[in-house]
Amino acid sequence: MFDTAKYGPWAVIAGGSEGVGAELARQLADLGINLVLLARKPEPLAAIAEDVAARGVEVRTLRQDLLDPEALANVRALTDGLDVGLFIYNAGSNTYRGEFVDSDPAGVQGVIDLNITTPLAFLRHFGSRLKQRRSGGIIVLGSGSSFVGHANIATYPAAKAFLRIFVEGLWLELKPYDVDVLELCLGLTRTPAMERLGYDFDKPGRVSSDPAAVAREGLEHLAEGPSWLAGGLDLIARQRVGFPRAEVVTGVDASYRAISGR
Template sequence: MTDKSVYGPWAVIAGGSEGVGASFAELLADAGINLVLIARKPGPLHETADRARARGVEVRTLTLDLLDPGALPAIRTVTDGLEVGLLVFNAGANSYGHEFVTGDLDRVQGVLDLNITAQLALTHHFGALMRERRRGGILLVGSLSGFMGQAQISVYSAAKAFGRVFAEGLWLELGQYDVHVLELVLGVTRTPAMERAGLRMDLPGLRVAEPEDVAREGLEHLADGPVWVAGENAGTAEKRSGFPRAELVLAAHEASRRLLLPAASPAPSASSS
């Protein structure tokens, strides 16, 4: 169970309404840690808040788009005066699914602002307070996508690569103040967002993690930073970090294409790439 004396009495979860974010909320509530939950969708947000309150903790909610220029001031109106011992940034998403050069640069900027700029703003604010108190934790949710460039999501993959390298440097900076930093790298996880994206979860040999399992794994390894790869995907992350790059990128591209094919469609041959 997550140590309330280290990571409490309050935790802030950005992207805390469903999927892995909701699982973080429930597990932290079980540990007796009060919650500030931030998400765009009020329905799932309030449902998750009610489940957490039923576990006996105080919960504050903020329906907010982190791309709003006033996001951080709005968050501070809810959190100033609270002793926040844990920040979970789970709000990364890919709203851009086109080839880069034919895509809309405004949408590209939105991917960067959510996955990088918003993450930096919250980490800067809450990390400074934890540094002063000399305790706490910052958990940044990453993705296997950040270990390799991929077609259609090249910007998202690059943003996730930034997050991992940033977490490593932050881990060095804050570790001397007893503040733990961890990037939790997720693979394919059975979340509402992935289901809405139409990803096939039935491919033979595909590792599909459950939200509660990866959230629990992340909380259990908060002190084992700077990077923890969840769901038995460490081998995949290591392979994606290797060389030669062309061969690895092409192989991963073929695998990712199969995730989006309808169940009745044959997989493309290697010669069609």
């Protein structure tokens, strides 16, 4: 059950103009949550803003490249006066391909910054606000590629693996303050970003998910944390990484506390 009092009245979605981000915006608007939408491309951003506004909520938009050093400052200028109950980081599709030893350092750094450096800065800011508020939620979009290494995109799944483990730690830290944290881990999903990467969704034997269904799963399981494998990730993947993650992470944390005397 999505708690509109806890996660409202405002939600901020970084990467909210298309795919799962746009579906999250639509579903949150249908629940009466006002929205701040951040995206790099102006046309999709304007389109989704018009869509959600027509659903009866207030919407503010910011055309923003999240790799811009001033990104967080620009977002703060738009959101510091709002009662934000939910922050969603949906940016971070793979932006560079090639064998690592022959790679362009700038291309590799872009993947790291979009999937590690920038989300950490945003999560520090909004996590701190929600901690002080003592209520709210955070959703970070992850990738099924992060469970194993991949050739030609070695940096991307590694960065997503870092982010997943970080989110699990953040879940533990913010839990005492009634702030829910969830890594919503996607399998193959029919998003424009994956289409641009050339995925064949209709290849025989390939299972893909609908963005609306993935968004719905994320909102439904936000309170459970710390990680949810959305449709399209099979049972083998769930068994390989140890699910439900809440039990795994809580158990490991308890063992560490016992050993360290904390």
